[in-house]
Amino acid sequence: MSFADKARNKAEQMKGTVKERIGDATDNERMQAEGAKERTTAKAKQAGEHVKEAGRDASDAFRR
DSSP states (O other): OOHHHHHHHHHHHHHHHHHHHHHHHHTOHHHHHHHHHHHHHHHHHHHHHHHHHHHHHHHHHHHO
């Protein structure tokens, strides 16, 4: 996983958190839901990247 991917996923996660909190503060349920969705999606992407990285590491370990 490149640094750019990590930064992009983290930024997306933070954007979702901000949206969710703004929705909480303004009692805007739609914005809360959008923020939660964005945050969850970013976390899932990050987890997928970690799985890919672990697979590469395991593959490298067997090649040595």
